[in-house]
Amino acid sequence: MLYALLIAPFTEFDFMRRALVGASVLALSAAPIGVFLMLRRMSLVGDAMAHAILPGAALGYLVAGLSLGAMTLGGLIAGFAVALLAGLIARITRLREDASLAAFYLMSLALGVTLISARGSNIDLLHVLFGSVLALDDQALILIGGVATVTLVTLAIIIRPLVMESIDPVFLRSVSRAGAPAHLAFLALAVLNLVGGFQALGTLLAVGLMMLPAIAARFWARTLTGMIAVATLIGIVATYAGLLLSYHLGLASGPTIILVAGVLYLLSIIAGTQGGLLLALLPRKHLEA
Amino acid sequence: MSEPAICCADITLGYGPHPAVHHLDGDIDRGSLTAILGPNGAGKSTLLKAIAGELKPIAGHFDFGTPKPRIAYLPQIAEIDRSFPLTVFELLSLGLWRKTGLFGGLSHDDRHAVEQALHAVGLVGFENRTLDTLSGGQMSRVLFARVMLQDADIVLLDEPFAAIDTRTVADLMGLIAHWHAEGRTILAVLHDEALARAHFPTTLLLARETIAWGPTEDVLTETNLRAARRMVEAHDPHAPVCEVA
Numbered sequence: 001m002l003y004a005l006l007i008a009p010f011t012e013f014d015f016m017r018r019a020l021v022g023a024s025v026l027a028l029s030a031a032p033i034g035v036f037l038m039l040r041r042m043s044l045v046g047d048a049m050a051h052a053i054l055p056g057a058a059l060g061y062l063v064a065g066l067s068l069g070a071m072t073l074g075g076l077i078a079g080f081a082v083a084l085l086a087g088l089i090a091r092i093t094r095l096r097e098d099a100s101l102a103a104f105y106l107m108s109l110a111l112g113v114t115l116i117s118a119r120g121s122n123i124d125l126l127h128v129l130f131g132s133v134l135a136l137d138d139q140a141l142i143l144i145g146g147v148a149t150v151t152l153v154t155l156a157i158i159i160r161p162l163v164m165e166s167i168d169p170v171f172l173r174s175v176s177r178a179g180a181p182a183h184l185a186f187l188a189l190a191v192l193n194l195v196g197g198f199q200a201l202g203t204l205l206a207v208g209l210m211m212l213p214a215i216a217a218r219f220w221a222r223t224l225t226g227m228i229a230v231a232t233l234i235g236i237v238a239t240y241a242g243l244l245l246s247y248h249l250g251l252a253s254g255p256t257i258i259l260v261a262g263v264l265y266l267l268s269i270i271a272g273t274q275g276g277l278l279l280a281l282l283p284r285k286h287l288e289a
Numbered sequence: 290m291s292e293p294a295i296c297c298a299d300i301t302l303g304y305g306p307h308p309a310v311h312h313l314d315g316d317i318d319r320g321s322l323t324a325i326l327g328p329n330g331a332g333k334s335t336l337l338k339a340i341a342g343e344l345k346p347i348a349g350h351f352d353f354g355t356p357k358p359r360i361a362y363l364p365q366i367a368e369i370d371r372s373f374p375l376t377v378f379e380l381l382s383l384g385l386w387r388k389t390g391l392f393g394g395l396s397h398d399d400r401h402a403v404e405q406a407l408h409a410v411g412l413v414g415f416e417n418r419t420l421d422t423l424s425g426g427q428m429s430r431v432l433f434a435r436v437m438l439q440d441a442d443i444v445l446l447d448e449p450f451a452a453i454d455t456r457t458v459a460d461l462m463g464l465i466a467h468w469h470a471e472g473r474t475i476l477a478v479l480h481d482e483a484l485a486r487a488h489f490p491t492t493l494l495l496a497r498e499t500i501a502w503g504p505t506e507d508v509l510t511e512t513n514l515r516a517a518r519r520m521v522e523a524h525d526p527h528a529p530v531c532e533v534a
Binding site for chain 1: 343374
């Protein structure tokens, strides 16, 4: 009974296994990015980036049809261009990064929608926006695996300057010039993960797997390491539970995964051990010293 | 006298056309302990930032001699994002950046150095506390510990004693005296004249212009202090272009 409920869907169907692996690896890779975005008060940047990627993916689609390679490449180019321009403008002018990013992603998004509506139909747009986690082929799995590898290795390299730039940028500048490159590399990683995710979950929902677990993790962990670990775990649990739910109830799988992540976030707000609401309601004991 | 640690050659600093520090000219002696005093908006923090290399002078230049000295800068606490979930130990170990760089691991000695620094600032047992659980005074102590770990020739302290109780001030002042004895060059932005008189041999009284600079008792006279207080904080939109070369 339990086996049929929890495990059988994955042993019986190849596409379910692929979906589980693909989305889990994506969660592993996107969760730390999400944690840093949240801690740097850039939670909405993922969303903006996802919009920025759209015109590139659309261009790829217009040129080569539903080709993973073309859409990925287009998305990467558009995403990197917007991230780099926004980062650069923020560093050389007095404009803040969120403002310059908003300006560029809106331009990019408008361009993307124009392109798609000029040539494609609404159904194509839906595919780009909401992905197809149940149709991950080998190519897509390899892409996701590659993205995760690059992400984790790069993060390991830039984590010191990235942390220091978040806390005390002046100190970092006084000891190292790695701040700006680390920041730009980080933005590039965010783009990379969103592009990797848009095949699995769609541009918009890829942000969900990046941000929701990260934000939920804030209610469970005290340290950076802890937050990243919890966020990854929540992302993978959401993937597994979301796929099962979508299988048994016949729901769209990508959005279901994100909805489960959303429910986990709500539970974290209520029951989290770090500032959760229930904790605040309980009679509070205190120590003697 | 050996050559100065920092030579300020006619320095003008600012963030726009209006100067925040105007034609500062003079030497900061090697191993000296200098208090920088002046009203709000006098350019004290701006001067430290410029020495730290954060800000390019509009005119003039600093001469640090060769080899270029190592500079440690202690920022105002408000400039640090304390909500970031980092532990005290992690923050301090980043103070060893010059040794560890981007990748280097912490050696046994490095860990010991961090423990020593925590001991020196009176924060033994705080290793695993996250920054958001620290009080203002404790955070100041942590930053002092980081300066220790940086082992710098020149130490710049931007309002190290803002909103801190007298015991902490006394403890940290002891550390500064210790660094002074070790021959480091120290500049501290202060607001407390009594503190400057008690502990700092040299004082720079700044009010955008240099009001006075020299031995503390000669600088902190009633006349000079009154002159500093007269500084007009608001920018004069009709100020003429300064033609001093």
